Amino acid sequence: xxxxxxxxxxxxxxxxxxxxxxxxxxxxxxxxxxxxxxxxxxxxxxxxxxxxxxxxxxxxxxxxxxxxxxxxxxxxxxxxxxxxxxxxxxxxxxxxxxx
Amino acid sequence: xxxxxxxxxxxxxxxxxxxxxxxxxxxxxxxxxxxxxxxxxxxxxxxxxxxxxxxxxxxxxxxxxxxxxxxxxxxxxxxxxxxxxxxxxxxxxxxxxxxxxxxxxxxxxxxxxxxxxxxxxxxxxxxxxxxxxxxxxxxxxxxxxxxxxxxxxxxxxxxxxxxxxxxxxxxxxxxxxxxxxxxxxxxxxxxxxxxxxxxxxxxxxxxxxxxxxxxxxxxxxxxxxxxxxxxxxxxxx
Numbered sequence: 485x486x487x488x489x490x491x492x493x494x495x496x497x498x499x500x501x502x503x504x505x506x507x508x509x510x511x512x513x514x515x516x517x518x519x520x521x522x523x524x525x526x527x528x529x530x531x532x533x534x535x536x537x538x539x540x541x542x543x544x545x546x547x548x549x550x551x552x553x554x555x556x557x558x559x560x561x562x563x564x565x566x567x568x569x570x571x572x573x574x575x576x577x578x579x580x581x582x583x
Numbered sequence: 584x585x586x587x588x589x590x591x592x593x594x595x596x597x598x599x600x601x602x603x604x605x606x607x608x609x610x611x612x613x614x615x616x617x618x619x620x621x622x623x624x625x626x627x628x629x630x631x632x633x634x635x636x637x638x639x640x641x642x643x644x645x646x647x648x649x650x651x652x653x654x655x656x657x658x659x660x661x662x663x664x665x666x667x668x669x670x671x672x673x674x675x676x677x678x679x680x681x682x683x684x685x686x687x688x689x690x691x692x693x694x695x696x697x698x699x700x701x702x703x704x705x706x707x708x709x710x711x712x713x714x715x716x717x718x719x720x721x722x723x724x725x726x727x728x729x730x731x732x733x734x735x736x737x738x739x740x741x742x743x744x745x746x747x748x749x750x751x752x753x754x755x756x757x758x759x760x761x762x763x764x765x766x767x768x769x770x771x772x773x774x775x776x777x778x779x780x781x782x783x784x785x786x787x788x789x790x791x792x793x794x795x796x797x798x799x800x801x802x803x804x805x806x807x808x809x810x811x812x813x814x815x816x817x818x819x820x
Binding site for chain 1: 747
């Protein structure tokens with residue numbers, strides 16, 4: 485079972501993949517409160533898609549379970565899973581905790 | 584013999600027969616490694632060909648196919664969405680399940696394959712997606728309501744994905760083939776085929792080389808500025 489730190493590391497790695505393609509002045513600062521979606525988000529739409537795909541693949545690879553971060557359930561959460569790294573971490577842990 | 588596909592990995596759906604098999608063999612002859620997705624067993628025997636039994640009309644089967652594909656390669660550069668099924672019948676008596684099957688395989692299947700392949704292409708930032716469409720889109724033949732609609736959808740699918748994937752240097756185009764002698768065409772009444780051929784600006788069957796010519800154009804290194812386009816063979820428009 486992935487713990488909170490492991491999931492957060494997966495998200496950071498996905499963000500680092502974006503940073504690898506960006507210039508020194510455009511680097512995303514990594515932290516639990518890094519905004520992923522919204523007007524003050526650090527990511528454009530295509531970058532967010534890349535992060536979602538990377539995170540889905542990595543979580544599935546490590547846990548052996550397929551997860552979807554973009555289905556109706558994710559979109560109907562009171563607090564968007566994509567608000568920031570922390571909310572995404574918690575949403576992934578919720579999915580993994582379910583049978 | 585030029586090997587202009589050397590170093591490329593291509594995925595062809597519906598690779599067992601007809602246009603899909605022709606395209607898979609063309610890519611192999613010219614140096615590509617090729618994976619084929621089709622429901623049945625392989626009909627291609629080549630050291631650089633890997634076959635996966637996948638029902639393109641079933642999203643779960645497509646996902647399973649990509650899981651298997653990723654075990655032999657982490658990179659796909661070229662996708663040819665060719666798999667299709669055809670039931671030609673007046674709309675009033677078209678079985679709903681036949682209509683659904685055409686949408687599932689011809690349109691949703693192409694979407695699922697493009698969706699999964701583009702995830703692989705984004706890592707190398709290079710890709711060519713070619714959807715195989717049909718002259719039926721333009722000619723709108725009686726009996727082909729759902730088939731033609733599903734094929735028309737392929738152009739829209741490619742055009743939207745072209746915008747989404749352009750930043751990743753992935754192009755998405757559509758090749759609408761005219762009548763070519765395949766098992767699928769043989770399902771149709773001969774007089775209907777003859778009538779269609781006679782009405783074409785270039786009144787003959789398409790030859791494999793006609794398809795390869797347009798395919799090579801869409802997939803070439805030089806075509807990085809060619810995206811969201813549909814080419815009709817034989818003068819259909």
